[in-house]
Amino acid sequence: MPRLEGEGDTGVGKSSIVCRFVQDHFDHNISPTIGASFMTKTVPCGNELHKFLIWDTAGQERFHSLAPMYYRGSAAAVIVYDITKQDSFHTLKKWVKELKEHGPENIVMAIAGNKCDLSDIREVPLKDAKEYAESIGAVVVETSAKNAINIEELFQGIIKIALVKKHVSTRPRTRPLAMCIP
Numbered sequence: 517m518p519r520l521e522g523e524g525d526t527g528v529g530k531s532s533i534v535c536r537f538v539q540d541h542f543d544h545n546i547s548p549t550i551g552a553s554f555m556t557k558t559v560p561c562g563n564e565l566h567k568f569l570i571w572d573t574a575g576q577e578r579f580h581s582l583a584p585m586y587y588r589g590s591a592a593a594v595i596v597y598d599i600t601k602q603d604s605f606h607t608l609k610k611w612v613k614e615l616k617e618h619g620p621e622n623i624v625m626a627i628a629g630n631k632c633d634l635s636d637i638r639e640v641p642l643k644d645a646k647e648y649a650e651s652i653g654a655v656v657v658e659t660s661a662k663n664a665i666n667i668e669e670l671f672q673g674i675i676k677i678a679l680v681k682k683h684v685s686t687r688p689r690t691r692p693l694a695m696c697i698p
């Protein structure tokens with residue numbers, strides 16, 4: 517299936533991040549997401565277990581209108597850009613605006629600058645991402661789904677903020693953390 521690189525934020529590695537997190541696997545030939553896919557994972561954080569319900573939405577522009585169905589019920593959103601594509605960083609800012617205007621109040625936002633294994637062809641400086649994340653109160657981390665860099669850290673960071681915002685309970689498995697990767 518042809519991949520529409522550069523349109524919307526398709527191909528930045530959303531599905532690959534979820535796949536690395538949930539199955540510890542990376543597929544070079546992963547297909548673009550159609551509509552959305554759903555996965556769960558329970559992870560320890562400190563002495564507690566936390567269950568993530570993850571909706572991985574399609575990045576192609578034609579699926580954009582579906583995203584609200586998923587982010588409206590989510591406590592957290594991971595917004596992914598590709599560090600080798602400046603355009604994807606612009607798209608990320610549009611998503612943040614949309615989430616602020618139409619997402620749940622108090623949603624935890626985490627920014628992932630993916631494909632950090634390709635930093636020799638980087639277009640987005642980490643400094644820019646950090647400054648932007650700070651300005652909107654989001655977590656930011658550079659990840660590589662391919663080389664398994666900072667994937668666990670990304671989700672652990674979300675749990676910590678979700679705990680502060682009381683989106684998740686400290687009692688194990690009582691309240692799963694619903695999240696969306698728009």
Ligand SMILES: Nc1nc2c(ncn2[C@@H]2O[C@H](COP(=O)(O)OP(=O)(O)OP(=O)(O)O)[C@@H](O)[C@H]2O)c(=O)[nH]1
Pocket residue numbers: 525526527528529530531532533543544545546547548549550573574575576630631632633634659660661662663
């Ligand atoms: N080098 C490198 N390539 C990656 C990484 N993550 C994903 N890719 C590749 O980037 C391409 C797109 O990955 P996907 O996970 O399908 O991207 P997506 O954002 O889910 O795309 P849509 O489903 O269209 O929204 C695939 O060829 C992946 O193998 C990474 O960390 N490093």
